[in-house]
Amino acid sequence: MPLDISRFIRRFIEEAADHLPRLRRGIAALEQGSADPERINELFRAAHTLKGSSRMLKLAPITALAHSTEELLSALRDGNREATPEITSLLYQASDALAGLVDALASDLDPTALPAADPALCQALEQAAGSTPAAPDPTPAMTSAAPAVAPALGTATSAASATPSSPTGTTRPEALKEAHGLQLSDTVRVRMERLDDVIRLMGEVLSGHHHLHSLVAQAQALSAALPPAVQEAQRAFTRELKESVNAQDALMNDLHERALQMRMLPLSVVFDPLASMTRELAQALDKRVVCRLRGSEIELDRQMIDRLSEPLIHLLRNALDHGLETSEARLAAGKPGVGQISLEAWQDGGWVVIEMRDDGQGIDVEAIRQKARTRQLVDEETLALMSDQEVRELVFLPGFSTKAMITDFSGRGVGMDVVKRTVVDELSGDLSLASEPGQGTRFTLRLPLSLAMMRVLLVSVGQMTVGVTASFVAELVESSADAFIDAAGQPTLILRNEFVPVASLAELLDLPAVAPGKATQLLLVLQQRQQKLALIVDQLVDERDMVIKPLPVHLRHLPLVSGMVTQGRNALVSLLHVPALFELAKRRTQPLMSSESEQVESPRILVVDDSLNTREIEKDVLEAWGYRVALAENGRDGLKKALAEPFDAVLTDVEMPVMDGFALTARLRENEHYRHRPIIIITSREKEADRRRGIEVGADAYIVKGTFDQNNLVDTLKALLG
Template identity: 55%
Template sequence: APAPAPPPDIRLKTAETVRVALPRLDDLIKLMGEVVSSHARLHQRLADLHALERDLGLDARARAMMQGFARDLRDDVFAQDLLMRDLHARALVMRMLPLAIVFEPAARLARDLARSLGKDVNTQTSGMEIELDRQLIDRLSDPIVHLLRNAVDHGIEPPAERVRAGKPPHGTLTLSARQDGGFVVIDLHDDGRGLALEAIRAKAVRKAMMTPEQAAALPEAEVVDLIFRPGFSTSALITDVSGRGVGMDVVKRAVVDDLQGSLEVETRPGQGTTFSMRLPLSLAVMRILLVEAGGEPFAFTAQTVVQLLKVPVERLLCVAEREAVVVQNEFVPVADLADLLDRPVPPRRPDADVLLVVVRARQEKLALRVDALIDEGDMVLKPVPAPLRALPLVAGMVMTGRNILVSVLHVPALLERAARARVFPGQDEAASEGPAARLRVLVVDDSLNTREIERDVLEAHGYVVTLAEDGRDGLDKALAEPFDAVLTDVEMPAMDGFTLTATLRRDPRYATTPIIIITSREKEEDKRRGIQVGADAYIVKGDFEQGNLLETLNSLLA
């Protein structure tokens, strides 16, 4: 007889996923962040224990017992630290979402908007698989939509205009993302006409933001920054797409203030514009640097800190009535953090080394003088309480291991406050007196800080200054209008200073025009090459003195 069939294997079918309400997940992430942050208190207690061990003056046996206890406690704290960070990272992954959630509807919106405006736009996307915290994803939609609408309406030209400019009739919008360490960089590029810089200058004059002379002398980077002012729009017609004066200020506020990121703009006339947003992967826990200034602790987010320097006082230069330091071939202004924050500046020994925190916002850098570095680590960035949201210098709060609330400083606001102190007494009088008031100088340097510092020195003594951001830009401006003198750096993109000098010398208009090279290159062969290509003077940035520059320039122009 055949063997009986085995009984069927009856099992309950279980699901591989579980639905969790988003508020519960948010509460879990928030709680994990607080646990990681509060763990800093254990590290603080461990440091207190080591200090206590040194101060008690124990005998050999008691000291050995104390050291053993401290060693075991340290091992336990570090092991717990690793477990908690791993648990927090795994919990955070559950809230990560791909950028496709934002990119795909934004691309469809751009195509539909282009059709409604009679334009043909091809939208390309890449990096949609990169994941961000849902908190960032939710807040990222509005900035990207604003940028896309402006790119389609202002940037991309109508087909007929593109054909006349030698372009294909259809425009191209590229929305891309890439990962850069613990950050994500989102680029939005269009191949349109670029930002209308002259229209922006004219609108700033019409809105009484500055005089026509100030607008004409404004560097391109500062002209671009004007579009982020509230209520600023160059559109001649108010429609449902643009011209209402809203949008770009929303973008800046969302990216820089709300998302703790940075926003940079690069524009080329006739070639297009690129908006770059650099964002952290998550706002749950951020890398924080704690410093002391004026006897109080302050904090910076890691993405705003470029470099930490400890330099002798002799390396500080006096440029345009303020201190500066040469960092990687560029002049960086130096400001005392306690002074910027209206805190008492503690007495310092004149021969003591200077501790500097170099911060950056957009293309500008500032070296902040601090009293001490306290700590650096991952901390929970808490939003500013409602009564303090009107303070422009405070971006958030963090809690230290001693339960002390520390203000996280808003770097763009610090840069603006430092810039307001740039003009020094007597500048207007000096600018209107003497023969230099009629002389025009072209300053060529790829560093925004260096260009502005050299401009301040020259304008304070009556020169009319035009800025160029690289060698190619400098050559174009030199050939477009005459200049009485040229100051140039050596290491620049597109065209270096040696090539620029040699090219200008071949032009009859600049055969005898004074050209001064200002660079960080100190080798004799570089100095010889500078003189061979036609430079009249070679100044090393590390030995820079504004009096030396002015004397050299005056003697060459005499």
């Protein structure tokens, strides 16, 4: 009876899914100049395996294309050809065509429905190899190449004629099993729904098991209330119960971790197709681009991988269409004619960082300002006070695009806002950008390893328990309210040379506040990128790895809640969305501008500090008094901005990377414009030697952050400005 070959085809598709990415990565390495013999051998083996496996299954189009690819790789391996851009381009085309044929085969498992291999591509491959272009029909080779399997795929024959023989003429059992598909694979295919169910049930078991710890505590308390005669027996029982619970903890956590690992996939699943897409889009835009990949082996949860494709595609299209110039424009600017896009990933603690960088023209800040005016996205007064970095981040607004014309690639304004919404809101990650005119742009995504289980801190606030993922928590500190300073109307904590805004979590969540009964307050310090926020909470309830439950559909509109966790006996606790908390706190504490801010000719102040919090707070204080403020993140950045445009005064920290405040002050005093302009040092250094050093380099005032008072700062600035 005829044999169903669908299982053989499925196995071939699985095998191809392993070899094709390897083929693409090897071609990319050749393109980047890594043409070592072992790399070429690996490529040759991948093509050879695809050819042999497809020939056994009579997949003629795949065999023909793999054969032609193998010919060119053989010429490279033998040293008869070099990996020129033309040859790597041909190999890329062959790899894409093979992937297309495998995808077509996977869609219906019907070998007869496969389209024929592109004869022009096969001919080009063989001509590049230097061999005579012949369109080989792989079918006649079946007789000599696979005498064992060919009959097995048709009608049944005797085992002696259908399997290869050993040197002694007897049939080997291993060969017989392999020929008839009886050799078991070392992998098992499991539907994602079943795996998700296992992980969900494991999470429920873990949550329920955690309740046993409270029973151990109750048993210990019970021992003290029992008569002395039975106390010893009760203590022995409690010790055994505790040891048993702790042992089960370790086993269950290990089991749950292994279950989660089963759902992890390498980033190559997303990265490799992007490299192929780069070539196609670059050709369509008439640009020459090389895409470099690093860190493809880093693994993320399948949920993360599924949602990453769309934002990375948007970033790639943005880099190709907006960022990278044409070859002519690059050469005219003194750059190499071929642009570069790098996609790199690395692990940073409990985060995975993905960085997409291009060496294009960078983000045009003035073009963004003009577009924001035209679209009336920001009022003119606010736009004038925004720093360059704040202006750049306007690209994440919905509907924003600097393209004058809508094309198939960009201009609709639906790309970057999707990136931010996906990364920040859906994946509980973080997104930042940096750009230098003429040098390029860098987008950095910070993502948790998994959305299924994360370290969570539970805190009580206003007689309610809420959770925060530990990846956003910088520290927990205790401080008295007297230690807070007033900065532009908002309480502020000075924490290790940094101004950190303070907000009541109960007020942010509109919960009834508990009357303070303690001299000190517990502060949960959150960090997002360079920003920090200290939240007043009542107490820390728990900290442990917890299973994150997604919100039901009807609750997903809540901006402050990103998920749920289970506490005790299935009591649900809301998991707060930290980026939304930062936005809410910023809106609640936005200072009211004084009437002086309406003055068009108000003095311009440059604030230089490596802490984003400190820069923003000093900016709020000064803007509340009507000053126009620009920001710089270190001494070198401050010097560059100060020399680029005139400022009426400069405020600078001392301890900064690249160039400290003392060096900045000395350099500014060498410039004619700043020889007599006010320069104020604001630092946590209290030593008299530091004060003298500040005076020696030319500072007009020296303010210690520990005694910071906004009125003192403003009075000093007014006196110096006259």
